[in-house]
Amino acid sequence: MRKFDIILSTDRSLMTNHHGKEFLGFGTTMPLILPRRFIQWLFCPPMKHEDGIVWQAPYGLRRIEARLVHDGFSAAVVDPDYVPRYIERGAKVLIIRHHDWFGLNPPTTTWTAFIDKEPLNAVLFREFIETVCKLRDRYDFKIIVAGPAVWQWLHMNDLIDRYHIDVIVDSNGDREEIVISRIVKRILEGKPVPSYVKMGIKDNLTIDKLVPIVHASVNGLIEIGRGCPRKCAFCSVGSRPVRWYPLEFIEKEIQINVKEGVDHGILSCTDVLLYGSDTVIPNEDAVLKVNMLAKKYWRQVGWSHCTLAAAVANKKLIDAVTEILIDGENQKLLGVEVGVESGSVKLMRMHMPAKSRPFPIERWPEIVEEAFALFHEHNIVPAATIIVGLPGEEEDDVKATTELVRRLRPYRSLIVPMFFVPMGPSRLGRQEWFRKIKHYHVDLLMACLDHALYWAERLVEEYMTDRKYFIIKRALRWFLNKVKESRGKVEEKLREYAEANT
Amino acid sequence: MKQRLLIFKDSELDKAGEEIKRALADGCFRIGLIIIKSKKTVGEIIGELRDVIKGNIYPSLSVWVVKSEEEAQKLMNLELGELYA
Known part of the structure; x- marks a missing residue:
């Protein structure tokens, strides 16, 4: 030792x-x-x-x-x-x-x-x-x-x-x-x-000060950039300027992972579709290059995050990039986390007006649907977050989000509701925590649960194709069945909880 | 980059927010708060400074907890840039 x-x-x-x-x-x-x-x-x-x-x-x-x-x-x-x-x-x-x-x-x-x-x-x-x-x-x-x-x-x-x-x-x-x-x-x-x-x-860290990792990272996850141009108020990443790492640096980190036996990886940043871009419009050439580089070494490539507006801004790029990554043999899906956050234009304008750019924020619900449809068609599976209890939220805002979640049902995805947390350092870092749900929040939470139950079983099958996942898949299926059986009780509990808060 | 070191007793932490504002107005983006501890623990000091820390997302901020005025004065020679460079 x-x-x-x-x-x-x-x-x-x-x-x-x-x-x-x-x-x-x-x-x-x-x-x-x-x-x-x-x-x-x-x-x-x-x-x-x-x-x-x-x-x-x-x-x-x-x-x-x-x-x-x-x-x-x-x-x-x-x-x-x-x-x-x-x-x-x-x-x-x-x-x-x-x-x-x-x-x-x-x-x-x-x-x-x-x-x-x-x-x-x-x-x-x-x-x-x-x-x-x-x-x-x-x-x-x-x-x-x-x-x-x-x-x-x-x-x-x-x-x-x-x-x-x-x-x-x-x-x-x-x-x-x-x-x-x-x-x-x-x-x-x-x-x-x-x-x-x-x-x-x-x-802020300048790119020239970066030192590549010397051993393998969990599931080959490597960073390809830092910062975010959208600067949403609830998020701390946006307080940093955007910096993209050069391909040579990324390649070194992929090589370290491959050398140590990690044959799959995840490109991590706030928006893989904006890799190499100084704006909110994708730089097609840079995005294709970084994905080709990853696929050259890895059997499966995932993305940590991307934005829905960037996908809609260049639909042809989605065609091209999925053609590189989803080869049908080693990789059938591409998983990525995305932020839907709210279906309310009012809240989006208040806390994250740049989320929809290059499109106007008034089009946000429409952009979400368009992106989900695009992803569905291309076997990209978004795990989307919804923020419940954003400062300034009213009943109509929650209803708009619930309706949006229901409209997303046809598209293969998971939608995860998350209570607002004043994470620091962010512009909302000193706001109050959201803790008390009302009856209209229950509708939203149940819409998200129903969406998950609709897609989860199929996703487990498609996400874990290798035979080595047989036992894990059985365990997950058992767990999903338990959740399905408890759906009624969950709703009842939530309604009781909301009632107590009114 | 300009720096400012500020000394406070742990009984006067409520002054930190205003002093940071002044330092920022003077263009100091590296700020060190040197706190002379008497009755409070480090955890209590950090807890009391929570809003100041969370509310100042622009400057590089550090909190140095010392036991005496003498130790605090020694830290006044600190070059904060050494931490970040």
Whole structure:
């Protein structure tokens, strides 16, 4: 077993490849309504490792690891179960990165609004950090926490003391790796370090400072750009300028993954269809090139996110890009997350007027339908989010969204309602959390559930074609049947809940 | 990039928001808050600064918690750019 000065880790909800199916990762936000061993096996099985050195690790941890190694530190990403052993062997700094430390992000918040049970990801983090804390009495090491959800520590600030967190790095991904490297240096030199540090917009990372990852990332997910031109008020990514990574850099990261045995991957950014573009109109040549590059190396390629307006803005590009990716043999579908957010033009204009560009915001519901139809035709499966309880929301806004969701029924997709969370740093970061549903919200939530039940079974079949998924598919089908059986009870509960709020 | 370091006692954290505004108006986009801790814990200090932190999405902001005025003065030599460069 080797010795490292710096170890990087996270809990099991993220240190897993979700059986090679990234979308199953959403299951880790589920409260413990089913036996824990079952949902943990289904959504976050252990990662393969050698002496605790993991095969694949979350991309954000890989980026920090790459920077630390580049700066001359001895650092490695280790499995959470092995963190105590590496600390016993003398690690001086533990860096933890997470997406949802306490189950406060929109998916988990939505579940837990109705189900009085702790979500799996929060349980796993709590157990992990408590194990780490017990080591504090015997070993001298510092803890740095980082990642896009560190704003949650600001709301759970008593835990900063309880878990002895030394430094909170709130970077929203930008320059995080550089700042952490500087802080690690200060720690090792015995200099004071900040308890909290945040990168401002003027300290954005420039492309020339990027260091490619040195080991495989979970499901081959690699970043191809940062920032977003649409600048929606609820989202923190939009506060950053758009920067696209050069193809040579992307190729290096794909090659590292392939070399370490990851034969599929995900291109990650806020809008893959805007890769290489300075505007909200796709740069056709750049989008085709980055996708061709990925498909040259990988059997299956997914996209993390794209926008509906960009798809509608260049429909021929959708033809061309799906022709590259969906070969019918290795890949039959292309999964991607998209933001529908609302069917209300009023709310869209208020909080995200650029979401529809290059089209006027008044056309938003129409653009959503057009994009869903286009995706359906091209075997692109959108997992769409809806934000429930945006500031300024009224009954008519919710009704407009419910109607839109119902109109989307013919198109293969999932539509996930999420309660508004004032995520920081965003322009709505200081607004109130949405917690209390009204009767009209129940209609919306049920429309989303009905949409999911309509498509989910077929999607499971099409998403998991390989024979190795036989047992997982059975488990998912069993779970879906349970949800179907409970549909009536769920609605009843929601109506009771809404009634109590009026 | 211009920087500003500001020292506060943990009993006067309510002044931080105004001081940050002033620093921004002077063109300082790297701001370090040096907090002299007496009765409050680090968690309590960060919690009290939550709105200030979440409300300032433009500057690079850091919070340094020290135990004495002397330690705070030593930190006044900090070059914040070292953290970000």
